[in-house]
Amino acid sequence: MKNVDEAREAPTGAPQEELGTGERSTRNRVARSILDHGPSTVAELAGRLGLTQAAVRRHLDALVADTVVQAREQRVYGARTRGRPAKVFALTDCGRDAFDQSYDKLAVDALRWIQERFGGDEAVVAFARARIAEQAAAYRRAIEAADPERRTEALAKALSADGYAATARSAPPPQRGEQLCQHHCPVAHAAEKFPQLCEAETEIFSELLGTHVQRLATIAHGDGVCTTFIPKAPPAAKASEISKTTHNASASTAGRNPA
Known part of the structure; x- marks a missing residue:
């Protein structure tokens, strides 16, 4: 208005x-x-x-x-x-x-205050991880109740309930896996200034789905959709080997936009 x-x-x-x-x-x-x-x-x-x-x-x-x-x-x-x-x-x-609000500015100001008063970037990371971990309790329940091949879809539905308008779809060739697409981000303006929010979210997706994931695009960086690639589950013989690299892979790509 x-x-x-x-x-x-x-x-x-x-x-x-x-x-x-x-x-x-x-x-x-x-x-x-x-x-x-x-x-x-x-x-x-x-x-x-x-x-x-x-x-x-x-x-x-x-x-x-x-x-x-x-x-x-x-x-x-x-x-x-x-x-x-x-x-x-x-x-x-x-x-x-429907009218102008100052919530985005308030969030950015609060994160900047945390950054300046309580330990710099590490404090922001700690906040981001604590925030998404609290949200993730509902996501975890949804994933655990779903069939293994429908875990990404279950996560998408749980995210949609929190306002992310998320969907799951097969990744285009030659990729083998799925794409989790978030068509809305309630914290996009804050995440533009503090990408730690995106990084923490990507990490929790990796943890919930039990595999490394790769963030391909984010609304906070100017893309139309936040897109996360979830690779197809590896053969059982290689599962343990993949799990060892889960954290490092997710952390290295969290919240980034490939050029």
Whole structure:
């Protein structure tokens, strides 16, 4: 809801009302007014925005349907007057998230503070590993409950539940294995400044899947998708040999973009 256009003046001299494609713009103004002034009645919104109450109700109905605002009874302080309490409309958490937020800057500032006060890069690495380890408990349960050949798919579903919009697919030839693709990264802006977040994530993927993995691309580095290559499981005779190199291989490629 950024760069919202101003409502146009109706040619008849009626209150300012949306014309043609201005519906979405006016709806954004209604939500913005609630953000700026707090829970509001239809009459209050109409007065602030120069709209008819009927128009405000129509936009509020659409915003409620989109879970941007919710209706509730107005709080009354002191003696309650006769009649039904006025209904006010307030933003939901989803509605607030649609406006500018400072979460990314807060995360970067917090990581920089950790870096400067508690041991430099090693402190950031420790934080990144602790963070992903806590998340990984659910991932581990999902993988352990899956058939061996569907472990990557199970990990993708678990990641999607955390907002990563992940999928699993066969890797293109000549590679023999799978690609874990994360189409969204909730911490991409922080990871751009602190790649330790990507490195810790890659390490935990290797640990959970029991094989070395290779990060091919990351959203934090400007790619459209975070892509991790998971090689096909080796023959049983070679499994123990591969496991010895798991940690080193994953650590050496974690969070990197091959040129």
